[in-house]
Amino acid sequence: MTKQMQKKILILALFAGETMMKSGAEIYRVEDTVERICKAADMPYVEVFAIPTGIFVSIDQGEDNREMFTYIKRIRGTGIDLGRISELNQFSRDFASKDLTVDSGMNWVKQISKTKPYRLPLRLLGASLVSSFFCLMFGGDLKDYFCAFFIGAISYLLSILFDEIETNFFIKGFCCCALATILALVCSSLGLGSSSSAIIIGALMLFVPGVAITNGIRDMLAGDMLAGVVRIAEAFCIAISLAAGAGVVLRAWVAFGGAIL
Structure with a gap:
């Protein structure tokens, strides 16, 4: 040859x-x-x-x-x-x-x-449904459901924009969760939602690195210890970015006299 x-x-x-x-x-x-x-x-x-x-x-x-x-x-x-x-x-x-x-x-x-992903409207609908139903699972009511539905779509759209400009995963997770948290707090303060916590958790579930964690564990069980540790470390950093984005906004909201419902 x-x-x-x-x-x-x-x-x-x-x-x-x-x-x-x-x-x-x-x-x-x-x-x-x-x-x-x-x-x-x-x-x-x-x-x-x-x-x-x-x-x-x-x-x-x-x-x-x-x-x-x-x-x-x-x-x-x-x-x-x-x-x-x-x-x-x-x-x-x-x-x-x-x-x-x-x-x-x-x-x-x-x-x-070159296979293209699902069309944008369908992906936004999926993100909205995921966010809204997780909101219900974590104690939200019908008003929270509709708030989470739209907040999930908006935060997911922001993540797509970050992907287009090839932003690193930490900044993307931080900004998307910060935006979702701000919108959830505003909706609750205006009476559009009852529980900002349920809305925030529902939106954050869109970005939880479940696949990375699963693949990391599977790689470790298959004997690829280095790859497994790298995957889990990546998932851990993503989780930190999500928590930081929501935490900074919540802290600033309280510091400026806002109430968390």
């Missing part, structure tokens, strides 16, 4: 792994996908090491006169797209079982990576 073909296989495998990692996939799933793609291209020796910030891949044909190829891919920025993870997971299995060329596989992965 030529060096050019080995390079193309590595690029394909790394691109698929990078897309999965940026979509919030578990470490073992990323490593399995990269390994499947390389071995499907007749690479008997494949070593993959992935962490949330990078993927390291080495391939070798196993012959004494062949040199080993090692590539490193830096991962910047992550999100959550379970549909894209599922499609890439299926792609790796189809690539291994079907007679696909590397070029056709690359085109397939590029199409998956």
